Amino acid sequence: xxxxxxxxxxxxxxxxxxxxxxxxxxxxxxxxxxxxxxxxxxxxxxxxxxxxxxxxxxxxxxxxxxxxxxxxxxxxxxxxxxxxxxxxxxxxxxxxxxxxxxxxxxxxxxxxxxxxxxxxxxxxxxxxxxxxxxxxxxxxxxxxxxxxxxxxxxxxxx
Amino acid sequence: xxxxxxxxxxxxxxxxxxxxxxxxxxxxxxxxxxxxxxxxxxxxxxxxxxxxxxxxxxxxxxxxxxxxxxxxxxxxxxxxxxxxxxxxxxxxxxxxxxxxxxxxxxxxxxxxxxxxxxxxxxxxxxxxxxxxxxxxxxxxxxxxxxxxxxxxxxxxxxxxxxxxxxxxxxxxxxxxxxxxxxxxxxxxxxxxxxxxxxxxxxxxxxxxxxxxxxxxxxxxxxxxxxxxxxxxxxxxxxxxxxxxxxxxxxxxxxxxxxxxxxxxxxxxxxxxxxxxxxxxxxxxxxxxxxxx
Ligand SMILES: Cc1cc2nc3c(=O)[nH]c(=O)nc-3n(C[C@H](O)[C@H](O)[C@H](O)COP(=O)(O)OP(=O)(O)OC[C@H]3O[C@@H](n4cnc5c(N)ncnc54)[C@H](O)[C@@H]3O)c2cc1C
Ligand code: FES
Ligand code: FES
Numbered sequence: 001x002x003x004x005x006x007x008x009x010x011x012x013x014x015x016x017x018x019x020x021x022x023x024x025x026x027x028x029x030x031x032x033x034x035x036x037x038x039x040x041x042x043x044x045x046x047x048x049x050x051x052x053x054x055x056x057x058x059x060x061x062x063x064x065x066x067x068x069x070x071x072x073x074x075x076x077x078x079x080x081x082x083x084x085x086x087x088x089x090x091x092x093x094x095x096x097x098x099x100x101x102x103x104x105x106x107x108x109x110x111x112x113x114x115x116x117x118x119x120x121x122x123x124x125x126x127x128x129x130x131x132x133x134x135x136x137x138x139x140x141x142x143x144x145x146x147x148x149x150x151x152x153x154x155x156x157x158x
Numbered sequence: 159x160x161x162x163x164x165x166x167x168x169x170x171x172x173x174x175x176x177x178x179x180x181x182x183x184x185x186x187x188x189x190x191x192x193x194x195x196x197x198x199x200x201x202x203x204x205x206x207x208x209x210x211x212x213x214x215x216x217x218x219x220x221x222x223x224x225x226x227x228x229x230x231x232x233x234x235x236x237x238x239x240x241x242x243x244x245x246x247x248x249x250x251x252x253x254x255x256x257x258x259x260x261x262x263x264x265x266x267x268x269x270x271x272x273x274x275x276x277x278x279x280x281x282x283x284x285x286x287x288x289x290x291x292x293x294x295x296x297x298x299x300x301x302x303x304x305x306x307x308x309x310x311x312x313x314x315x316x317x318x319x320x321x322x323x324x325x326x327x328x329x330x331x332x333x334x335x336x337x338x339x340x341x342x343x344x345x346x347x348x349x350x351x352x353x354x355x356x357x358x359x360x361x362x363x364x365x366x367x368x369x370x371x372x373x374x375x376x377x378x379x380x381x382x383x384x385x386x387x388x389x390x391x392x393x394x395x396x397x398x399x400x401x402x403x404x405x406x407x408x409x410x411x412x413x414x415x416x417x418x419x420x421x422x423x424x425x426x427x428x429x430x431x432x433x434x435x436x437x438x439x440x441x442x443x444x445x446x447x448x449x450x
Contacts, residue, residue, distance in 0.1 A: 001164060
């Protein structure tokens with residue numbers, strides 16, 4: 001079954017023809033050019049394919065494209081439309097990625113976390129990011145980057 | 159994955175009539191975190207997928223008439239963010255916090271969890287100790303099934319081919335303490351090797367449920383009977399834990415050996431008993447304290 005799917009991608013309305021069984025991940029990458037979204041495991045375990053749907057992080061590898069009809073989908077391309085975000089700058093400063101494959105997913109998940117909890121404790125951030133896997137960094141540099149973001153937001157509050 | 163017909167009804171009525179048309183050849187879709195993986199593996203190959211997320215009647219989470227009502231479309235994240243759940247069903251709250259990861263919890267639901275009915279399901283034990291009542295609706299009408307009667311085996315439930323679960327209710331209790339403990343290998347994606355929920359009320363009535371250690375979650379009736387009316391002490395807890403083991407029949411699999419599961423269930427029941435009594439009396443330990 002074919003569908004003419006309409007939704008907002010990174011703020012812009014898009015229209016694309018999809019089959020019912022097409023995954024959001026494949027449609028974003030292959031039909032809409034949003035290649036920051038990565039295929040890591042395909043079974044919701046690694047977080048590399050994370051996107052925001054109406055502000056919530058979702059695994060696009062186990063989402064049918066047809067499910068996002070009328071919704072707002074944001075990928076890393078959208079987050080960095082005006083240049084690197086605060087989280088990305090902290091990741092760069094702390095060498096929080098090596099091969100970089102996990103980074104888009106981490107940054108999208110971290111963006112959701114910071115939007116709900118601007119200055120998470122280390123325990124809170126490790127819990128919130130537990131579903132994003134990284135094969136390279138050993139996580140410490142990612143935590144260091146996030147600690148800086150949290151610390152900065154804490155200061156901003158005062 | 160084969161192509162299929164995707165339906166997104168706006169009402170319960172349309173969803174049920176769609177399901178009756180296709181019967182076992184259609185699957186309902188909530189978060190899809192079990193369904194898509196089964197479809198990818200080719201284990202489930204529906205001709206039609208009926209997405210329930212457009213039905214506003216399924217999106218309730220409220221306290222009414224002495225019970226907490228949870229609609230089918232409520233996600234684990236929404237349960238975690240609910241003060242009602244935290245206050246009135248804290249063991250379910252703790253279970254929610256341990257399901258997969260944020261990215262899964264944002265779409266996955268408690269109702270999808272029980273409908274999928276794997277033995278390791280996080281939603282099982284916390285609902286068992288509260289005698290939750292599941293709402294079913296199909297072509298021939300509505301019925302209510304207490305959670306202990308809902309599961310009939312591994313990935314099997316009492317649901318008929320034309321039926322769906324629309325939600326469930328959990329009775330509100332005045333004075334009680336409860337806890338859910340998950341044994342898993344790591345955080346973020348792992349299913350439980352074993353899960354234990356323990357509940358106590360102000361008259362020293364105890365309820366103990368275990369999951370991932372039999373084909374469905376189980377209540378430890380002998381242990382509950384043994385403890386009934388008694389004030390807990392470490393010796394009683396140890397004896398009750400031994401009795402609780404009589405209710406389980408764990409297997410060895412990739413996640414754990416049978417022996418390890420039995421050993422850990424004994425410890426989890428003991429600590430769970432102590433924790434729920436102390437929660438009832440003092441409010442401590444705080445939610446999500448690591449007990450193992
Ligand atoms: C990486 C990963 C980690 C996971 N970790 C955990 C974990 O730690 N603990 C845990 O318990 N589970 C875990 N799961 C399993 C899954 O996320 C949960 O079981 C989840 O709660 C399922 O809910 P859902 O809304 O996604 O269900 P869906 O996949 O939408 O549905 C599940 C099944 O129920 C049927 N169904 C859906 N709605 C209804 C209805 N209203 N009436 C009748 N049938 C219906 C569907 O057709 C399908 O067969 C994990 C899954 C993944 C992919
Ligand atoms: S590719 Fe989606 S979680 Fe790994
Ligand atoms: S930087 Fe290589 S996977 Fe994380």
